Amino acid sequence: MTSFNQPQDFQSKFPAQWWSKLVAFVALINLVLVIFNVSYIPLRDVYIKHLPIVVKLYDPVKEIEPHPDTTHYIKTVEVLKSELSQSGLKSEQTDYILANLRQQSQSIIEENPYDVANKFGTFAKLKRRMEYHVETPYAQEAFTQFWSQDYLAKVGIVEALAFFDERIRPLLEVNYFRPVDENGQYVDNFWKLDIYFILFLGVDFLGRTLMISRRQPGVSWFDAMLRRWYDWLFLLPTWRWLRVIPVSVRVHKSGLFNLERILAQITHEPAAYLADRVSTFIMVQLINQAKDSVKTGDMARSILEPDPYIQVSEIDKIDAIIDRILQLSIYQVLPKVQPDIEDLLRHSLKGTLTKSDFYQGLQQIPGLKGLPVNVIDQLADYLANASYDVLSSSYSDAEGRELFNKLSDNFKSVLRQELQDEVTQSELQIWLFDLLEELKLNYVQRARKDDPERTLSEAEKLRQEEEERQQELPETGDGRL
Known part of the structure; x- marks a missing residue:
């Protein structure tokens, strides 16, 4: 039998969810009243003709x-x-x-x-x-x-x-x-109705931000207020139509109404073209910065003469990555391609032996002129296996590892010295500069051919499929089915 026992955290969240729905509902009512108040004067003639009771009740609010x-x-x-x-x-x-x-x-x-x-x-x-x-x-x-x-x-x-x-x-x-006040503005008593909503939503805003500051270490009460900047719009006595922003957020986050589909459709086309513009801008900016770094030589200096920088741990990340790649190559990759390596070494060694002066000298010695071919094959096999064993064991052996590291350090040092040659750097800078320019031109041209709306539709489809998959997953014993 399926258990429906809810965990304690769920029970504690249950009243909070209903409170969020209540606050969202109150905020929605306030927004409806704000819209009605803003549209009352333009639509008053319609109310007089079809709903005279509305005019009778609301004219005193406007002091009409x-x-x-x-x-x-x-x-x-x-x-x-x-x-x-x-x-x-x-x-x-x-x-x-x-x-x-x-x-x-x-x-x-x-x-x-x-x-x-x-x-x-x-x-x-x-x-x-x-x-x-x-x-x-x-x-x-x-x-x-x-x-x-x-x-x-x-x-x-x-x-x-x-x-x-x-x-x-x-x-x-x-x-x-309709009378006017001392500032020349029409008298409007809507604030007498709105003040109750402002006080209610203001108290809720203070309570929510206070809870956020207590639950999240390092976040002050003022920081929490800044994070929920949109709730400040509830407290404005003017520009009340801006409350559509916090109301939309409250309604959506509380689950009072599912606005996901509406928001997705409203923002679909602007979001698609904005994302396309932003991605193109970021890519072009990164490429241009890389080109400038190559052109000024900053990239070469950062590689050949790296400055000290802040590390998050004592481990040298580059050496650790190289070491890990070598381990994978020797212990995982080489055993799987060992036959191919042995064939290649056997072929190379056999060709080298038959062409060597030592082998040619043996051919001149009486009795060894007809040295069997299988002897050469056996010798080549032995040297191939020995070469592979030396390569495999030298990295795991302490002394071999030290010699290997010495070879690696000398190789990197010599390579770095050779890369400091002005002619070499000039050639590499030209090639890298042209490569980045080609990448930028081809990316921008390809981006123009792609339809940003179709890309956004694909992303939205993937998101919906993921949500459906999560909903279809069986719930566990933590209060879910």
Whole structure:
């Protein structure tokens, strides 16, 4: 039966995971409110038409009030409707109300009460609709003619008031008045809602960074705050839209929502071309630095006359690497290629013996002229085996190892002296310089042919396959299935 007993560390992390999800959820709600607050003014006309309850609840947050001029205008029209229903069009009171509407219309056209709310388009639409309806090219004349007894009698009171309610009244209702503070900025009381989120997220930020500083030696509380720099954006009273950065991080890290696929798709093309640019830049920069080192002779001096440098241990890394390679060559590689080495030595020694003066002298001695060929073969085999045994045993023997090291040191010393020859260095520098230039040109040309997006897609595919493989692995007894 599978055990579902969770280890103590998992149980201790369980509340922390839920707390992270809770904080991420609160941060997400705050971001939604921030976006709503930023978009409220541009979308207020839509809310008035479709969700008037939202306007009723949120206008006090922005300290938005109905504009007195347009509100009074609408009320005057309502008084006109009531008077028309009681006294008719030709009454003295009706004529007075129409004169009042004509005067208010002139004031609205001249003073533009929409300027406070930055509704220039709505104001222009108001004038244009009345001009088209009355067929007059001037807004003041259009309103004056519309609010006259002759015009209302001509087109009909019902039709005229229906046009006003359907086409003019909505443009008057969306206008508003909004006070400004001593700095000339519109008064906005959103901070009264936002302060609770700032305090909550700020306390969480202090607690998280304090835990990080205690759990990680050498990391101060301030260092931990710098590492989580994005959480500082929660504390800014302005530029609140920047909170999308810490909210995205919190939501993704807490696992509240899986944003991996969304982030991958959003950053796919920019990341592909940025990675291509960066890799090309790094490669070209490294090659150019190597070329400069070759051209100035710094590379040759660093090889032939190395300066003392800081070591992480007392072991000479170069000698250790050479020693390890020799051990692998003698004890691992040579035994596997021993037949080939013996064949090569046998062939070389046999040819050398048959051509040597000693062998030619033996041919002149009576009785040894017909020295059998198999004797030469046996001698060559013996010398080949002996050479291989000498090579194998000399490295493991203490005295042989010392002689071998002496040979190696003398070889490196002589080679270093020969490489210091100016002619040799000049030739090697030219060849290395040209080789690096060819490498740079070919790399850049090849990089242009490759599609960075396809490379990034391959890397993303490998990452997804690795994640799927890890998920398919059976969990062990440490609390996993």
